[in-house]
Amino acid sequence: MNAPExxxxxxxxxxxxxxxxxVALLIIALLASGWHMVGIPKNTPERAFFFNLHKSLGIIAALFIAALIVWRMRHEVPALPGSMAKWEKMAAVLNHRLFYVFMVLVTAAGYLTSSFSKYGPKLFGIPLPHWGWEDAALRGDFAMVHGMAALVFTVLIAVHIAAALKHLWLDKDGVFQRMMPNWRKPARDS
Ligand code: HEM
Ligand code: HEM
Structure with a gap:
C-alpha cells in the first residue's frame, strides 16, 4: 500500500x-426551464421549444444522476470534520440522502408525466419508450407529483447551498473546498 492509500x-x-x-447545473437549468415553460401560452412554438428542451435535459440529467448514484454506491466519501456539531453532521447526511431520493423521484415523475401525454418523452426530437398511454387525468396527477417534488427539492437545494456557504465563510473548515474542482493536483482515487 503506498502512502496516499x-x-x-x-x-x-x-x-x-x-x-x-x-448534475447540479442540469438540475438548476431544469428548475428554471420547468417553471418558465408552464407559463408560456399553449400551442405556441416557444412552448414546444421549451418543453422539448426540458425533456431532453431531463433525460441527460437522468443518465448523469445514474452515474452519480453508481459512483456513490461504490465509494466511501470523505468523513466530515470533527469540528462539526453532531446535529450538523446528521443534517448533512439527511440532506444528501434526500437529494438522491428526490433526484430519482423528480426525474421518474417527469418521465411518467410525458409518458401519459400525447407528445411523449423525447430526446432532441427522438421519441423514447412510453411508460404509459394517452391519459389526461394520469398525466395531470404525475405533473402534480413532479411539480410538488421539484418544489421540495428546491427547498433542499437552498438549504444545501446555504450550508455550503456557511462552511466557506463562517466555519472555514475546508468542507466547501472538498467539492470544488482542484485543477492543480492529479486525481488520487477517482
Ligand atoms: C443544485 C443542485 C445540487 C445538487 C443536486 C447537489 C447534490 C449534492 C450531493 C448528493 C452531495 C453529497 C455527495 C455524497 O457524499 O454522496 C453534495 C455534496 C456537496 N455539495 Fe452539492 N449539490 C447541488 C448544488 C451545490 C452547490 C450550488 C454547492 C456550492 C455552493 C454545492 C456544494 C457541495 C459541497 C461542498 C458538498 C460536499 C459536502 C461534504 O463534504 O459532505 N452543491 N451535493
Ligand atoms: C431532476 C430533473 C427535473 C427537474 C428538476 C424538473 C423540474 C420541473 C419543473 C420545476 C416543472 C414545472 C412544474 C410546475 O410548476 O408545473 C416541470 C414540468 C415538467 N417537466 Fe420536468 N423536471 C425534471 C425532469 C423531467 C423529465 C426527465 C421529464 C420528461 C422526460 C420532464 C417533463 C416535464 C413536463 C412534461 C412538465 C410539464 C408538466 C405540466 O404540464 O404541468 N421533467 N419540471
Whole structure:
C-alpha cells in the first residue's frame, strides 16, 4: 500500500466533483426551464421549444444522476470534520440522502408525466419508450407529483447551498473546498 492509500480521502475525487457539478447545473437549468415553460401560452412554438428542451435535459440529467448514484454506491466519501456539531453532521447526511431520493423521484415523475401525454418523452426530437398511454387525468396527477417534488427539492437545494456557504465563510473548515474542482493536483482515487 503506498502512502496516499493509507490516509482516508480528504476531498471528493475528480470524477465525483465532475458528476456533482454536471448534475447540479442540469438540475438548476431544469428548475428554471420547468417553471418558465408552464407559463408560456399553449400551442405556441416557444412552448414546444421549451418543453422539448426540458425533456431532453431531463433525460441527460437522468443518465448523469445514474452515474452519480453508481459512483456513490461504490465509494466511501470523505468523513466530515470533527469540528462539526453532531446535529450538523446528521443534517448533512439527511440532506444528501434526500437529494438522491428526490433526484430519482423528480426525474421518474417527469418521465411518467410525458409518458401519459400525447407528445411523449423525447430526446432532441427522438421519441423514447412510453411508460404509459394517452391519459389526461394520469398525466395531470404525475405533473402534480413532479411539480410538488421539484418544489421540495428546491427547498433542499437552498438549504444545501446555504450550508455550503456557511462552511466557506463562517466555519472555514475546508468542507466547501472538498467539492470544488482542484485543477492543480492529479486525481488520487477517482
Ligand atoms: C443544485 C443542485 C445540487 C445538487 C443536486 C447537489 C447534490 C449534492 C450531493 C448528493 C452531495 C453529497 C455527495 C455524497 O457524499 O454522496 C453534495 C455534496 C456537496 N455539495 Fe452539492 N449539490 C447541488 C448544488 C451545490 C452547490 C450550488 C454547492 C456550492 C455552493 C454545492 C456544494 C457541495 C459541497 C461542498 C458538498 C460536499 C459536502 C461534504 O463534504 O459532505 N452543491 N451535493
Ligand atoms: C431532476 C430533473 C427535473 C427537474 C428538476 C424538473 C423540474 C420541473 C419543473 C420545476 C416543472 C414545472 C412544474 C410546475 O410548476 O408545473 C416541470 C414540468 C415538467 N417537466 Fe420536468 N423536471 C425534471 C425532469 C423531467 C423529465 C426527465 C421529464 C420528461 C422526460 C420532464 C417533463 C416535464 C413536463 C412534461 C412538465 C410539464 C408538466 C405540466 O404540464 O404541468 N421533467 N419540471
Amino acid at each position: 493509507m490516509n482516508p480521502p480528504v476531498r471528493y475525487p475528480r470524477r465525483a466533483v465532475a458528476l456533482h457539478w454536471i
